[in-house]
Amino acid sequence: xxxVGFSYLSAPMLYARLDNKERFRVPRAAREALDLHAxxxxxYAVVDGELRLRKVEDPFAGLxxxxxxxxxxxxxxxxxxxxxxxxxxxxGITQADLDAVAPEPGLDDE
Numbered sequence: 001x002x003x004v005g006f007s008y009l010s011a012p013m014l015y016a017r018l019d020n021k022e023r024f025r026v027p028r029a030a031r032e033a034l035d036l037h038a039x040x041x042x043x044y045a046v047v048d049g050e051l052r053l054r055k056v057e058d059p060f061a062g063l064x065x066x067x068x069x070x071x072x073x074x075x076x077x078x079x080x081x082x083x084x085x086x087x088x089x090x091x092g093i094t095q096a097d098l099d100a101v102a103p104e105p106g107l108d109d110e
Contacts, residue, residue: 040055042054043056043106
């Protein structure tokens with residue numbers, strides 16, 4: 001049985017509209033249900049035609065000091081770093097090899 005306004009899980013469907021930049025605001029009820037606040041990180045995936053969101057810890061939150069350290073190291077010793085192209089050549093990987101890899105939903109979305 002299909003009821004307009006309700007999902008197959010019998011939970012009320014919330015609606016949002018895309019703005020002129022193709023963004024949408026997560027409705028208050030959804031933000032409260034997920035305990036979302038400004039600056040929170042979300043994981044998302046499109047599964048069976050549905051956009052699924054969940055609150056996650058920012059996997060890069062603790063990398064501020066690491067990123068600064070890498071940046072300093074690169075400024076002082078650029079010879080210690082290699083380009084992606086150099087690593088690919090060393091490993092025998094071509095751009096065609098990379099292009100042949102199927103995209104991973106939720107990670108490779110544009």
